[in-house]
Amino acid sequence: MSAVLDHHDHAHDESHAHPHGWRRWVFATNHKDIGTLYLLFSFAMLMFGGVLALGIRAELFQPGLQLVNPELFNQLTTMHGLIMVFGAIMPAFVGFANWMIPLQIGAADMAFARMNNFSFWLMIPAALMLTSSFLLPGGAMAGGWTMYAPLSLQMGPAMDAGIFAMHILGASSIMGSINIIVTVLNMRAPGMTLMKMPMFCWTWLITAYLLIAVMPVLAGAITMTLTDRHFGTSFFNPGGGGDPVMFQHIFWFFGHPEVYIMILPAFGIISQIIPAFSRKRLFGYASMVYATGSIAILSFVVWAHHMFTTGMPVTGQLFFMYSTMLIAVPTGVKIFNWIATMWKGSMTFETPMLFAVGFIFVFTIGGLTGVILAVAPIDVQLQDTYYVVAHFHYVLVAGSLYAMFAGYYYWSPKWTGVMYSERRGQIHFWWSLISFNVTFFPMHFLGLAGMPRRYADYPMQFADFNAIASVGAFFFGFAQVYFFFFIVLPAMRGKGVAAKQNPWLDEGGKGAEGLEWEVPSPAPFHTYETPPKLDATATRVIA
Amino acid sequence: MAAWLGTAAHAVNDLPGGPAVNQLNLHPAVTQIAQEQHWLHWFMMIICVLIFVAVFGVMFYSILKHRKSVGHKAANFHESTAVEIAWTVVPFIIVIGMALPATKVLVAQKDTTGADLTIKATGMQWKWGYDYIKGEGEGIGFVSTLDNAQRQMSNNGGPKAGETAPDDYLLKVDKPLVVPVDKKIRIITTANDVIHAFAVPAFGIKQDAIPGFVRDTWFRAEKIGDYHGQCQELCGKEHAYMPIHVKVVSAEDYSAWVAGKSKEAAALADDPAKVWTLVDLKVRGEKVYAANCVACHQANGKGAGPIKALDGSAIVLDKDHNKQIQIMLNGAGGGAMPAWKSLSDTDLAAVVSYTKNNWSNQTGQIVQPAEFVTARK
Numbered sequence: 001m002s003a004v005l006d007h008h009d010h011a012h013d014e015s016h017a018h019p020h021g022w023r024r025w026v027f028a029t030n031h032k033d034i035g036t037l038y039l040l041f042s043f044a045m046l047m048f049g050g051v052l053a054l055g056i057r058a059e060l061f062q063p064g065l066q067l068v069n070p071e072l073f074n075q076l077t078t079m080h081g082l083i084m085v086f087g088a089i090m091p092a093f094v095g096f097a098n099w100m101i102p103l104q105i106g107a108a109d110m111a112f113a114r115m116n117n118f119s120f121w122l123m124i125p126a127a128l129m130l131t132s133s134f135l136l137p138g139g140a141m142a143g144g145w146t147m148y149a150p151l152s153l154q155m156g157p158a159m160d161a162g163i164f165a166m167h168i169l170g171a172s173s174i175m176g177s178i179n180i181i182v183t184v185l186n187m188r189a190p191g192m193t194l195m196k197m198p199m200f201c202w203t204w205l206i207t208a209y210l211l212i213a214v215m216p217v218l219a220g221a222i223t224m225t226l227t228d229r230h231f232g233t234s235f236f237n238p239g240g241g242g243d244p245v246m247f248q249h250i251f252w253f254f255g256h257p258e259v260y261i262m263i264l265p266a267f268g269i270i271s272q273i274i275p276a277f278s279r280k281r282l283f284g285y286a287s288m289v290y291a292t293g294s295i296a297i298l299s300f301v302v303w304a305h306h307m308f309t310t311g312m313p314v315t316g317q318l319f320f321m322y323s324t325m326l327i328a329v330p331t332g333v334k335i336f337n338w339i340a341t342m343w344k345g346s347m348t349f350e351t352p353m354l355f356a357v358g359f360i361f362v363f364t365i366g367g368l369t370g371v372i373l374a375v376a377p378i379d380v381q382l383q384d385t386y387y388v389v390a391h392f393h394y395v396l397v398a399g400s401l402y403a404m405f406a407g408y409y410y411w412s413p414k415w416t417g418v419m420y421s422e423r424r425g426q427i428h429f430w431w432s433l434i435s436f437n438v439t440f441f442p443m444h445f446l447g448l449a450g451m452p453r454r455y456a457d458y459p460m461q462f463a464d465f466n467a468i469a470s471v472g473a474f475f476f477g478f479a480q481v482y483f484f485f486f487i488v489l490p491a492m493r494g495k496g497v498a499a500k501q502n503p504w505l506d507e508g509g510k511g512a513e514g515l516e517w518e519v520p521s522p523a524p525f526h527t528y529e530t531p532p533k534l535d536a537t538a539t540r541v542i543a
Numbered sequence: 544m545a546a547w548l549g550t551a552a553h554a555v556n557d558l559p560g561g562p563a564v565n566q567l568n569l570h571p572a573v574t575q576i577a578q579e580q581h582w583l584h585w586f587m588m589i590i591c592v593l594i595f596v597a598v599f600g601v602m603f604y605s606i607l608k609h610r611k612s613v614g615h616k617a618a619n620f621h622e623s624t625a626v627e628i629a630w631t632v633v634p635f636i637i638v639i640g641m642a643l644p645a646t647k648v649l650v651a652q653k654d655t656t657g658a659d660l661t662i663k664a665t666g667m668q669w670k671w672g673y674d675y676i677k678g679e680g681e682g683i684g685f686v687s688t689l690d691n692a693q694r695q696m697s698n699n700g701g702p703k704a705g706e707t708a709p710d711d712y713l714l715k716v717d718k719p720l721v722v723p724v725d726k727k728i729r730i731i732t733t734a735n736d737v738i739h740a741f742a743v744p745a746f747g748i749k750q751d752a753i754p755g756f757v758r759d760t761w762f763r764a765e766k767i768g769d770y771h772g773q774c775q776e777l778c779g780k781e782h783a784y785m786p787i788h789v790k791v792v793s794a795e796d797y798s799a800w801v802a803g804k805s806k807e808a809a810a811l812a813d814d815p816a817k818v819w820t821l822v823d824l825k826v827r828g829e830k831v832y833a834a835n836c837v838a839c840h841q842a843n844g845k846g847a848g849p850i851k852a853l854d855g856s857a858i859v860l861d862k863d864h865n866k867q868i869q870i871m872l873n874g875a876g877g878g879a880m881p882a883w884k885s886l887s888d889t890d891l892a893a894v895v896s897y898t899k900n901n902w903s904n905q906t907g908q909i910v911q912p913a914e915f916v917t918a919r920k
Contacts, residue, residue, distance in 0.1 A: 063712065064701015069848060070780040071879075138849070138879075144777045150754060151737040151779060154878035238755025244738055245753060279611070281621035309740060309775075310751045311732075311758030314653040318646060325638045329631060336630045339602050344618040347610045357606065361599065368591040375641065377576075377648040378584050380749045381569055384740065384775040448584075449566035450744040452775050455783040457697045460555040460708045461562040510617065 018525045026121075029113035030525060031098045036415070037120050038095030041127070043484065045087030048131055050477050052080040057439075061470040063463050065456060073456035074142035075134065075158075081145030082162065085262070086169050087127055089400050093265040094119075094176050096407055097204045099415065101180060103516040103523065104198045106189030106532045106541075111182040112175075119176045126168040133158035144454060146255070149236030149247040152225050159229065163222045170215040177208035184208075189515070189531040189538070195289070196538040198514055199282065202289050203268030206296045210257045210264075213300075218254040221247060245310050252303035260299040262396060264292060266403030267334060270356050273406050274338050276504050276512035277353035278345030284337045291330040291337075298327045308379045317376045324374035331367055335360060346510070351425030355406035358433050359399065366394025369444065384454075387447025393440045405432070405483075410512075413499030416491040417522030424487050431479040438472030513539040558710045560745055561771035570744040573766045573791075577747030579648045587641060594637075652747075655761040658729030660722065666732070666739025666752035666774065668881040669781035673720050676731070680801040683808070686885060689784045690715040694838045697784070714771040717834070719788035722764065723797035729761045735885070736878065740775035743789055749775055764791040779878060784838075813889035815912040821896060824909065828897025831890045835883070844902045849879065854902035864910050867895050868918045888915035 019027065028034050055076045059067045068076065098116065102109050110116050133140040138156025141147070152159055184205045188197065224235040225247070234240025236247045275282045282288065304312060304320040338360055347353065369391040373379050382388060405428070413419050442465035451462045458466065490496060499521040504512035515534075518541040519527045532541040557563035562570075572578040609615045660678035664671055667686075674684040693715055702708035709715065722728050732741050732752040742749035746762040764770070772787040792800065819827075833842075840846050844854035853859050858866045871891050874882035883891060892912040899906045 062701060063697075063708070064699070065697050066700045070783065071849065074777070074780060074782070138877075142780070148738055148777070151777065154737065154779065156877060238753075241755075243755075245756070278609075279617040280619075283620070284622050284627055286622070287627045309749045310753070311756070314650055317649055317653075321645065321649070322642055325642055326635075328638060329634045332634045333627070333631055335598065337627075339598065339605065340626070341621075342602065342605045343609065344605075344615075344620075345609050346615050346617040347606065348612070349606075349610075357602075360602065364595065364598065368595060371638075371641075372584070372587045372591065375583060375587055375645045377580050377645055377652055377747075378587065380652065381580055381584075381744060381747060383749060445565070445567050448569050449562050450570060450742075450772070451562075452773050452783075454777045455773075457701070457713060457783050459558070459562055459714055460702070460710065460712045461558065461564045461566065463555070464565050506611070 027117065028120075029109070029117050031102045031109045031113070031116065032415070032523060032525065034110075034116050034120050035095045035097075035099030038091050038098060038123075041120075041123060042088050042090075042092035042095060043488075045083055045091070045127060046480065047484075049080050049083035049088055050480065052076050052083065054473060054477055056080060057470040057473040059456060060458070060466050062467065063458055063460055068456070070456040071142060072139060074144075074454065075140040077454050078141045078144050079130070079134070082141070082166075083130060084396075085145060085258070086166065087123075087130065089262050089396065090169075090173065091123060092404050093204075093207075093262070093400075094173075096200075096265065096269070096404070096411075097176075097180055100411065100516060101183060101201055101204060102187070103414075103519065103527060104201055104514055105184065105187060105192055106515045106528045106534065107183060107187035108526065108529045110179050111187060112179050115175050116179055119172045119179070122168050122172040126165040126172070129161045129165040129168075133161050136161060146251060147222070147225065147247075148251075149225060149228065149242075149244045150238065152247075153229055153237055160226065163226050166222055167219055170219050173211050174215050177211040180204055180208040181212075189528070189534055191534040191536075192538040195286065198268075199271035199285070199288060200265070200268035203264040203271070203292055206292050207261050207264045210261050210296055210299065214254040214257045214261075217250060218258075221250040221254065224250075245307070248307050248310060249304070252306045253300075255306065256303040257296075257299045259392075259395075260295060262400050264296070266359070266400045267292065269403045269407040269410075270338060270359055272512075272514070273352050273356040273410050274341045276410070277350065277356070278342045278347050279506070279508075279510040280341055280345040282337070283340035283343075284333075288334060288337055291333045294330040295327060298323065298330070302327055305374055305376075305379070308376050309383050321374060321376045325371060328367065328371050328374070335364055335367075348506075350409070350422060350504075351420070351429055352406045352410035352504075354426065354429045355402050355409065358429065359402040359406060362398030362402065362433070362436070363395055366391055366399060369394065381450075382447055384452055385447035386443040386451045386453060389453055390440050390443035390447060393443075397440075398436055402432075405429075408488075410504070411516070412488075412491055413503045414516055414519075414521050414523050416494070416496075417499055418491050418494055418496030419499050419503060420487050420491055420496065424482075428479060428483045428487060431482070432476060435472050435475035435479060439469050439476055440472070442466075442468050513537075515539070515541065555708055556710050558714065558771065560769045561711060561714055572747065573745045573764050573768070573770065574747055574762050575765070576648070576652055576762065577745060579651070580747045583645055583648060586644065590637065590641065652760070655729045655759045657727060658761060659726035661729045661731060662720065662722070663731045663733065664720075664741045664752065664787075666734035666736075666741065666778065666785075667885060668736050668779050668878060669774075669785045671720075671739075671741070671774075671785060671787060672735075672885060679723075679798065680804070683801065683804045685718050685804075687716045687718045687720065687788070688834070689713065689786055690717060691834060691837065694784055698838065711771065713783065714773070714786045714788065716786055716788045719769070719790040721790045721792060721797065721800050723794050724764055724767050724791050726794075727761055727763045729759055731757055731759045733757050736881070737778045738776045739778045739785070741772070741787060742775040743770050743772035743787060745770040745772075746789070751776055764789075767791050767793060781838075813887055813912065815888045815916050817889075818911055818913075819889075819892070819896075819909070821900060821907075821909050824893045824896040825900055827889070828893035828895070829901075831886070831894040832897055835886070836894065844898065844904075849876075851880075853898045854904060856904075859898050859904055860906055862906075862908070864895070864908065864914055865918065867898075868910070868914060871895060872915070872918060884919070888912040888919075891915050 136158045143151040227233040234242035302324045305324040502517035663674040670688040734752040734754040739752040750760040774785045846852040889912045895910045
């Protein structure tokens, strides 16, 4: 049965084969354990960032300041952004990469197992620094997650702690990306050419290159901020001859590829789930690879669409408007390919498929509002308003987060060995989808009406939509608590129907394909210790 | 439940020139540029909605018809170069079609030449300074701050249940920017400290105000009225509290206003060499305090949370006036206490003298305007 678990030559002693106790986790070098660590860590950060969001929405429920002073409000908005981006979304995708990439390419583990451990454990001190910065004198950072200068030069010691934390997180990401690139390029089982590799591996390969390219740029921007703050430089301080707008250029040169870093792995997950539940191969595999590559390359030349109102010359505005509108084309191609995969398929709608279809629907709304924002004359009205907040939450929450939920439901039988409760999964899906839209759809109207972002209080006319958004936000938050306590925790404890090796195959043998489904559920601690022999499609192991 | 939906509970009305209750679209346009932005937005929205309906029509049809539970068997196709080319080229053409009208409007928005009146808007933490630089009214300069009562209302938890909330809540200023109708107004933006942004949605303008840099934008308002905007770049804790109010008046009314302002400026010009009595300084200082300090330091001078108390403060009580003078001129706490050097020497001397002789502080110290003149050097 298991051609992949070889018992003959590797007579490991107990402690190496399968460590136990705290050492198993602190010294983890196993990609599955490290994947689990990343996922649990990122969920904890999601909860922390979520509590900050509920603080924001509680304050904004009614006009007037009821709960927090404006300084603390700015800290809430800033830290919510930083923690969600750097603590929740990015590490979660790394968790998925760790769990699934070796399994999907038929490798025993990641290329650099010990560096993998270091990448994870670096996140803990960084996260502690960020979360505990609320307790520093002056409170947490309050200049927005974008940390524009010269406001950043006015911040207290939390800014320095945050800069240090982001350096550490950046180093962790860069090391993780190196690991992923080397693993994918070198450790695929024989017969798995790049163009036969699962889409999730492709999207992560491209994301890893983006990360290596731009994390150092962020490091540059925040180091220059640090030296402006403490070491007498004037990179961004106009009082010394510096240029605040240069910070924005450097930051967004990182920042724009960063948002694609946060969505490309999501695209990869969706590209695996839609074919499985449509019982039909992904339409246009090669196109999907090229489209992902095009998005990645184009992502480097659109950054100043975040800066349309900074006063750049009209030629600059035109260039960035055109390039930003252009990036909609490969993104649209991907959406069409997914729908073409569904078309004339034989679909069932278990929870992974619900989230995947939900993703396509809601992410596209976010994408279309992005195209509208790309039109610079319109952006002049909408820049720094709630329309932007609506746009990015649609693509990041209904985009990245939904894809992660889809991936969780799809792969958790492999990870835990038990099936999640389908009914509870559906509850989670509908509860999340409805409350998400109640929260963020009204924000489009608020933005069109001119309500600015990062405002602790607002004119009365905005009150009703704010109240609705706040109610939606609380419901959305509780949906995720429900998810953890009623779906994740029971599965981690082994409660549920035992999962088949491939739970996503119907009686006709159609459904999910890939090397991760060629190993038992739960996946044994060591898998593919010798490279498997693959069939022509590189999706089945042949003895 | 009724108290829950803010606008219903407080009988809020639309603010002409400002937001409407539960407004769904952009502000009604008062300039050609804003009109073009409306048009562009509808154009984009309609195209996006059509694309959305087409794409999701197909998807939902597929979800209904191509599902296993109705017995549909999966087809085998999985690629088509022709289709890929088609759905790359067609969106590309649509995108070009969207970009063309947008280009026209963008170029028009950037053309600030030939202005009838040029006004500099300086963003400060946390108010706007307006200086009329060129054209009728040049030389007029003043600072425009959020109405104090409204700032206090925010601190007090907003309008209370049953209270009629002002329709211009958080949008009312003490001194609006006054401009004539049907004239091309060029607004130059800059800032004193951090990046702010000057925006008036009804005019379709938004321009960052960047310290050390000078940017510009322009508008030609075609209707008389009051138009409101807010600061649109995070600038610190009072970011929500530095609104913009532009009063567009007829040419005659504008000329009358200019004449009035010039007389006012002449009358108000304080002689910084004048020696004041403590009583007079305290009266003046109390007004300055109420207009500028009370929101943070409170009427009882006790501050709150991170905001320092003035009542009983060692710095305020200190015989060395310079300690407090330096803070007034340069700020403190990395901008948490902003610099107030934009106030006149007389105003500054008055408010410092007031704090040194009010509440439980009874130092008997007098700070004359001349001390600020010296300190600035």
